[in-house]
Amino acid sequence: MAWFKKEKKPLETPADKKVQTEGLWVKCDGCRQILWKKDLEQNLQCCPKCGYHFKMTSQARLAMLFDEGKYTEHDAGLASPDPLEFTDRKSYRRRLEEAQKLTGMKDAILSGEGLLDGKPLIACAMDFRFIGGSMGAVVGEKITRAIDRAIAKRLPLVIVACSGGARMMEGAISLMQLATISAALAQLDAVPKPFISVLTDPTTGGTTASFAMLGDLNIAEPGALIGFAGPRVIEQTIKQKLPDGFQRAEFLLQHGMLDAIVPRKEMKAYLARSFRLLGAWDETAA
């Protein structure tokens, strides 16, 4: 077999050469083509060749939604005190610090208030870079406060989900966030002001099983993975391979779980039009 063996010496690039190209190019997960990062940024992180939607940071997301990218951030200082003192192979505190350094955020969601098409809006966006966009007490509290704000100011609300679900490192406290947020949405129902849930790739677990599925409209970006159980868990349970496209946005639309699939480029206009049709900014007696 000796002639099949190959010395596995990694190809080494001189350091000075590496610098010129590093980080300038990215491979599209959709069509496998190599893309210039600047093109991608100018195209709202959508592949200019196949339309594949890359994940967006929460900062980019809110900048995209609000007029001229301007908004007031709320509750930026909320952070987790690690209530369980959770340590597995690495401590939760360490994981938090690393995620905070990576994202410049205290936790996995950004909460803002600004103008959409000239009209006031409350919006939150989750950030997958922060421990998989997982939902602990801080995410729960920030969303709940955003809902409170929408109720108090009588403003429409958008929450952009991008999350693996409840955050394991906060145990049952994370789980309770599902109930807390949903109860706050019950109060918003009584106002009423419209809440549009935007589901992006991926939205699974406890995030889907609470606010993400509770929009007056539930809309998703094309191709987004959306579900309760993760595909691997289902495969292990039923011991079969899952069909292509299972739990993708198009599958959910077909099964009646979404109002619409809206490409990122049309998102802002779609939200503004829907809110107008629902009378979100009409003068109210109250």
Added chain:
Amino acid sequence: MAEDLEKQIAELEAAEDSEAVREEIARLREQLEGARGDQKLERGEAWERVLLARHPQRPYTLDYIRMLLTEFSELHGDRRFGDDPALVGGLARFEGRAVMVVGHQKGRDTKQKLQRNFGMTNPEGYRKALRLMRLAAKFSVPIITLVDTPGAYPGIGAEERGQAEAIAYNLKEIAKLRVPIIVVIHGEGGSGGALAIAVGDRVLMLENAVYSVISPESCSSILWRDWDHKVEAARILKLTAQDLLGFHLVDTIVPEPPGGGHTDQEQAAALLRDVLRAALDELRALSADELVRQRHQRLRKLAPFVKEA
């Protein structure tokens, strides 16, 4: 190895009690401790609670219904798709007064286990629960929920029919109901699948029940990429009644007979009866407005788990 031993022990404990059986159980327990090596269990440790909460002879929801309620008439179906045997419910009387009861149901033998889908609810089960709870609210009947599930069922059909939506919608709509809701976590409180019927005005938790965002096995497989750390996972997840009381996520711990609910089902039910009566009396004294206001307030008590930087 340990898994097999646990199973054998459980089977023997289920069998006819005799000296020989007891000796055999003791022998197997020794083996089990040996097999676990450094993961030797101490009494009261979280993993032991997990095993007790899953004990095959522990009273299940229908057992509690039989022992605590009278005139139980089961109500079926979600009026949308089907009837889920993994979640049961119906009208009954508790100490003479009408209540609506809903709860997850596990099966004891293999046939029942399959019929009840191991207590793993499908969307139609959660939708049935909400339908019954709304019916109760319409006629001012208090609600008791009995929670005991490994989790919501992770299957293709469940996803197609909106498992996440069913749970989410329950969480929002149950928060609005204008009647007392008492939640009893009596076995496994398996994440969102448990929570879907566990929002209420009082949350009671049995001494050996567990309540968690994820099973220790799954937690171990995600964090350590194997199932060998489930004992440690159970500990760090803080899933015991004592832990949850400390976090104010449950209101009362309901005592169990010495050794756990499986040792004496009747006594387990009797102990629950007293706590249930007290909670129900307290809640009946409140107006519907006050009830809903307090329910929302208790969900907001979670704020101590965040700090302002």
